Amino acid sequence: MSLSTKYQVDPKIPSVLPFEKMYSIQIGDRLFRLSGASISFDSPSYFTSFFGRKENESKVLTVDRSSAVFDKICSHLQGYCIRADNEYELMHLYADATYFSLQKLLKQLSEDFYYCNVGGLSFRFPQDLVAGEGNSPNYFTVAYQTTFQSPYFRGELKDVIRPPPQSPIVVKRSAKLFTDLLNALSTGRICVDNEHHRRQLLAECRYYRFLALEQKLIPHKIQTNPFTHCEEIVVALADVKKDRLSITCAGPAVYKRPFVDTKARVLVLQIDSEEASLLIHTELSFVNLLFTGATARRLYTLLSPLDGDLYESTVLEDGSVQEKLRMFVSLDECSFTLNGHETKKNWYMDFFAGGSEHTQSLNGDVIDVKLLRSQWTVNSKDQGRLWFNGVLADGVLDVAHFNRRRGFL
Known part of the structure; x- marks a missing residue:
């Protein structure tokens, strides 16, 4: 499930590298060519640090990371709005955005949508949907604060050469009931089939800490x-x-x-x-x-x-x-x-x-x-x-x- 978001990426490009110059980056098995404007769009970064040194201007930067993940990162650097397809791709994008020190992308990934898997189904919904008084802080704000901690900030991982694997948010609860909650939050209409259904929805509200929605559901x-x-x-x-x-x-x-x-x-x-x-x-x-x-x-x-x-x-x-x-x-x-x-x-x-x-x-x-x-x-x-x-x-x-x-x- 996906809903629109109000999040906006800052379109300004700082003058870090020459905008018209093209740079070569080998990611996994693919060669990417990006302009100085695209690389400067999200800077300072791993790329500007490398290509900003005069001796590296014409070199090919080779990085052993996924070319499929970088394909979306490349679109981000070129100014396109990107979205992860699911909660697993989100974690892949976050890991590489951390690795390449892309702060704009990291901010978008951590503040734009919530991605999760509930009851075996993937969900994506805007964070401002549950940002109102009573519905926040909630299960997802706490989970994201924990999930989106840079692995390099942890003392025991300070010497790792690349981000360790990170699991997405997986919740073993009812996907149908979670869909009902999101529908109620997005439309403002509470649809209750019967009292048993109401009790189930109230239990889910308390689990996710949607306390304002809980009050609306209470008879x-x-x-x-x-x-x-x-x-x-x-x-x-x-x-x-x-x-x-x-x-x-x-x-x-x-x-x-x-x-x-x-x-x-x-x-x-x-x-x-x-x-x-x-x-x-x-x-x-x-x-x-x-x-x-x-x-x-x-x-x-x-x-x-x-x-x-x-x-x-x-x-x-x-x-x-x-x-x-x-x-x-x-x-x-x-x-x-x-x-x-x-x-x-x-x-x-x-x-x-x-x-x-x-x-x-x-x-x-x-x-x-x-x-x-x-x-x-x-x-x-x-x-x-x-x-x-x-x-x-x-x-x-x-x-x-x-x-x-x-x-x-």
């Missing part, structure tokens, strides 16, 4: 709330970055995705976990949220500092750690589905002492509603206490209703 939804006239962004709990979250007393928490967002939006936090419960305290006429396990730990890390009495971590006899996080909750504007049925506003009050006759068969001081999926905004009020304001929630009261949601394979 999210942006819309304007017609009642508050504020833009909202729905993001899953696992994908929220703490340093991009802002919680103040002025309103709901806002979130600004790294590298891709220019402004912050009201965060609607989506939680997809069996570790979330809505607890209805029937005697106290009170409701709160309870998170356990990894969900509790993730929320505590994301929202800290929190009141110490809200988070509890206990080491059990078997050595495992039990984590719990309790949060204040408001369901005034929440669209709630319970046991597969949409509820009325303030439905939970029917469970309070002396509530609806339909709920009297449910015994206990605390009724545990398991939240399968839910969305929340986070507000700071009551002297800095955090409240979860329900937006959308789906919960069940018992195993039978949970099983009803299973479906068959």
